Amino acid sequence: MEPFWPRKSSHFLACRRAVRPVHTNPDHPAAIGLSGGPDSLALVAAAAAEGKHVRAVVVDHGLQPGSADVAARAAEQAQRLDVPAEVVRVDVDTVAGTGRAIGLEAAARAARYSALFAAAGSDADVWVAHTADDQAETLLLGALRGNPAGMAPRSDRLVRPLLFLRRAETVGACQELGLETWDDPMNHDPAYRRVAIRQQIIPALTELLGGDAVVPLAATANRIAEDRQLLESLADLEPTADCAELAADPAPVRRRRIAAWLIKNGIPVQGDQLYAIDGLVTDWHGQGPITLTSGRTVTRDAGHLHLV
Missing domain, CATH: 1.20.59 (Chorismate Mutase Domain, subunit A)
Structure with a gap:
């Protein structure tokens, strides 16, 4: 499979370097959450290029017309990279077990992680493709709720190998590899707070600072995550x-x-x-x-x- 990987690929090389130190072996493999978007496709490709013992799990939330086709195409992309892939269909329940209504985003996230860990089994980690841009958005979303948060590169069995990379690296990597990525229309709907922060707030902060706002925001979120992990250990x-x-x-x-x-x-x-x-x-x-x-x-x- 190695000749498939482009020799001159600065973006893909950055993804490979991010994945390289993350440990997997036949006794402790990983399931990668694959949506078909550039972040998760780049993660699957980088893991394959580095010879990691991984497989892809595509969660079909069934929230949009044609979602089954999108999931099937994502699985096909993984299989092109010689990574085994499966599609798991879930029902997104916006009513919690307590009977309390929850938002669609939160309900979809809960269903997705439940499906990923179930598919991984008890002996595998779950890898997800969050980037530094996601980290910055998470910090701002938490701060608006009075509870600023950061994501850790590893938390128990959940691993985020690309957390210190920018989203532009994953997009560039998929372009270098000629992979067909899916652009989720929900990622462009400003009715969702995360999208509004991505499209409006972070660009405004970047203009205010006269430089890339993602860098200091993500660094702050990283420190919060580190402090939380330390406190949890003590x-x-x-x-x-x-x-x-x-x-x-x-x-x-x-x-x-x-x-x-x-x-x-x-x-x-x-x-x-x-x-x-x-x-x-x-x-x-x-x-x-x-x-x-x-x-x-x-x-x-x-x-x-x-x-x-």
Whole structure:
């Protein structure tokens, strides 16, 4: 297969270098989430060129007409690269197990990751093709919710080999390889916040700075992810609703445990609401329930937090 790879390929070489140090072997392979877009196709190609023990999993969300054809073409692209591929169809449920409605993006993401890990099995990692541009967008989205976040290059079995590469590298790599990429129309709809940030906010920040805003934003997100991983290694961040136990924790640990408790119960974390719930623990004077964006409320009773 090696002669297929172009000899002069600066973008593809950057993708290969990013994938090279990521470990895979026959006893611990990886399943790559493949959408057919340039990021995930470049990741599959780079893994193949580096001889990684991988296979591609294409998740068909069934949200758009012709989605089955798009998924089939993505799988064919992977097979052209000598990477085994399978298509998994999922049902996107916008009602959580608690009966709470969730956004389409969040529901699709939950269904996708569930399918990827199920297809990978217990002995394989899952690789996804997030880039530095995705990292910058994630930081801003989290900050707008009062909960700035960063993605780690590796978290348990989830691996992001391209996290320090720019999106232009993956697009260029696919062009160098002559791969047919799919341009998801949802990636151009500003009704989705991530798209609006990509199309409007980051370009405005770049103009304001007089330089590429993605670079400092992604660097900040990387530091947040590193700090979070360090804190997780040093402290007990298990979810709990026990107010006495929470009150004994330092503030950063306490808030993360409250956030973990919310997430465990299917509630998205919003910064202002998190601080208000924190007040039920540290400044309790009989105040009323905290209303969450989901419509549910958090109360304190008998020394414990309760979701109603």
